[in-house]
Amino acid sequence: MRTAVVVGAGLAGLATAGALARCGWHVVVLEQSERVAAPPTALVLWPNGRRALESLDADGGWSAIATPLPDGGVRRPDGQWLVTPRAGGAGPAPGVVHLEDLYDALVAGLGDLVEIRTGFPVTTIRTGPGLRPVIGDGRTEIEADLVVAADGIDSTLRRTLAPESAAVGSGFAAWQAVIPGYRVPPMPDGLAAGGETLGAGYRFVAIPLGERAGGQGGVYWVATAAGAPRPESPATQLELLRRWFADWHPPVGELLAATHAGELVPQEVRELRPLPRAYAFPSGPGGVVLLGDAAHAMPHHLGQGACLAFEDAATLRALAGEAAPGPALTAALEAYSRLRQPRATTVVRQTRRMSAVVQARGRLALRARDAALNHMRPRILSAPFAEWQPPD
Ligand SMILES: Cc1cc2nc3c(=O)[nH]c(=O)nc-3n(C[C@H](O)[C@H](O)[C@H](O)COP(=O)(O)OP(=O)(O)OC[C@H]3O[C@@H](n4cnc5c(N)ncnc54)[C@H](O)[C@@H]3O)c2cc1C
Structure with a gap:
């Protein structure tokens, strides 16, 4: 049976583990915390994130927990409109979900083929030509055809495999x-x-x-x-x-x-600066992929971090879900990297433009911001994000 280890039981890891299991992979999820628990917050799912989740979730159960989010516009502190609300837009309507509900839905979708081990902080990874990737916590080692690094912005695996990328304020x-x-x-x-x-x-x-x-x-x-x-x-x-x-x-x-x-x-x-140059690291008959915040942590201004993580999971499933370990799996992982790295780069670039808008201070900067915002925001919020489709 094809085996995968997913490191990290956040949104990215849970979504990917369920997706691979539904394709017949035996999946072990390793989580450093003692329990799998959602932060007590919520999340906006933009059309790309919704579409990615829909493509992952055969019965669409998650959508029952999302509340539609109409565009509420943007105001100044005195209440004056900077961007008036608009009805509709490209793609399915964005939704907002309570994170506890989303975690519950993703855990419910893991099925019997996924084993979760909590209290397992991954500290080591070994890869190399002819070697199935091996990860460990200093006491136990586990090898698999595929290792998914979904261990967040401080990813241990990314620090080893893509040391050019660092988490910065x-x-x-x-x-x-x-x-x-x-x-x-x-x-x-x-x-x-x-x-x-x-x-x-x-x-x-x-x-x-x-x-x-x-x-x-x-x-x-x-x-x-x-x-x-x-x-x-x-x-x-x-x-x-x-x-x-x-x-x-x-x-x-x-x-x-x-x-x-x-x-x-x-x-x-x-955020990560710079982004890793590659998101896949072939090793033996398979390899390691970076996914979610481990691959492309970014400021939250456009609410795209988790949406991109779901895109990653949907892309990995589409490309590697049915691939056999060996040349087919290696090629699938390389294709994953080729698709996801430029996509993340585009979204991060847009997010940084929005960072500049949020950061604006001083009268002149604020005037320029207000003029630019009306023009820029609807385009940012609808253009490349809404149109994303999972690969066939
Ligand atoms: C204020 C704010 C608002 C946001 N709003 C939105 C929004 O509206 N829409 C949106 O799409 N995104 C939003 N985001 C971004 C989104 O929250 C993140 O992109 C997303 O939660 C990342 O999920 P992840 O699973 O990749 O990482 P994490 O949630 O960080 O999960 C990583 C998991 O790996 C575990 N782990 C770490 N290291 C190890 C190890 N060595 N061994 C084993 N386990 C390990 C961790 O314990 C954790 O459980 C927001 C972010 C912020 C800060």
């Missing part, structure tokens, strides 16, 4: 939270469509989650500020956010007031 800090439905403050008209607000070096996005399976609903928000991550406790950071966003149009202040410190997920925003 993007110059932002981000805070996320989900306010449960029963504590959501009354919403003014218009927030039902979700909304984004851009200030000088600050950004606030709020998205209603709709009714979850448990009927809780709720609102997801993400705040971004240019600068270093804060060292203070979550309670103090929440106080800081309330101060920074105090004069912003409703319901920004109301949402921050309704958030509890225990719900706050603070994070430094980081």
Whole structure:
């Protein structure tokens, strides 16, 4: 039987493990944490991410947990529109999902052919001509035809195989939270469509989650500020956010007031610079592939990190799902790298343009930003992303 080891049980690893198993691979998932657990946040799935997930998930079960996300437009802190909301757009409508629901759906899709080993921090990898890739944690070694490095931005495997690429700070800090439905403050008209607000070096996005399976609903928000991550406790950071966003149009202040410190997920925003030159490393009859944040971690401004990870998984399945170890599998992995590396480069380039928009400060820079945004944003949000299709 063809064997694969997937390192990392995040979104990328879980999606890929299920996809390979459904093609008949025996898959072992190795996760360093003691449990597979979703952060208590949410995620926007843009049309490319939805399409990728649909191509991975034979029964489409995940779509039942996503709430459609109409374009809520972009405003200034005083409430004035920078980009007015638009109806429709290319491809399927974007959706927002609670991460716990998405993890549950992906775990449910793993089936009997996937074995998950938690508390297994991979520390070593051996590859070479004629050698099946071997990974280990210093005590146990496991070899497989295919190793999938889905171990996130600090990927141990990438550091060994693509040392030219390093994780660096993007110059932002981000805070996320989900306010449960029963504590959501009354919403003014218009927030039902979700909304984004851009200030000088600050950004606030709020998205209603709709009714979850448990009927809780709720609102997801993400705040971004240019600068270093804060060292203070979550309670103090929440106080800081309330101060920074105090004069912003409703319901920004109301949402921050309704958030509890225990719900706050603070994070430094980081990215890979440069991206790895290749995403596949042949070894013996198969090899290693990089996937998800391990391959192309980027700032969250366009909400594309997980969407690209699902594209990676869908592409790997389309190219290598049926391939036999040997020349067919090696060729499939090389084709994966040829397709995915340029694709990630394009999306990262667009994301960096958006970073410049979010980072704009000073009167002249803000005026230029506001003029550019109206023209740039609809194109960025619809063009190359929505049109992506999994390879045949
Ligand atoms: C504020 C914010 C908002 C975002 N919003 C969106 C959005 O709206 N839409 C979108 O598409 N993307 C979004 N993203 C990006 C998205 O969250 C990430 O791209 C995605 O979660 C990456 O998933 P991953 O599985 O590749 O990595 P991770 O989630 O980092 O998973 C890696 C897994 O590997 C494990 N691991 C690490 N090292 C080892 C090891 N050595 N051995 C074993 N296991 C290991 C880790 O414990 C972890 O479980 C956002 C990101 C941020 C910061």
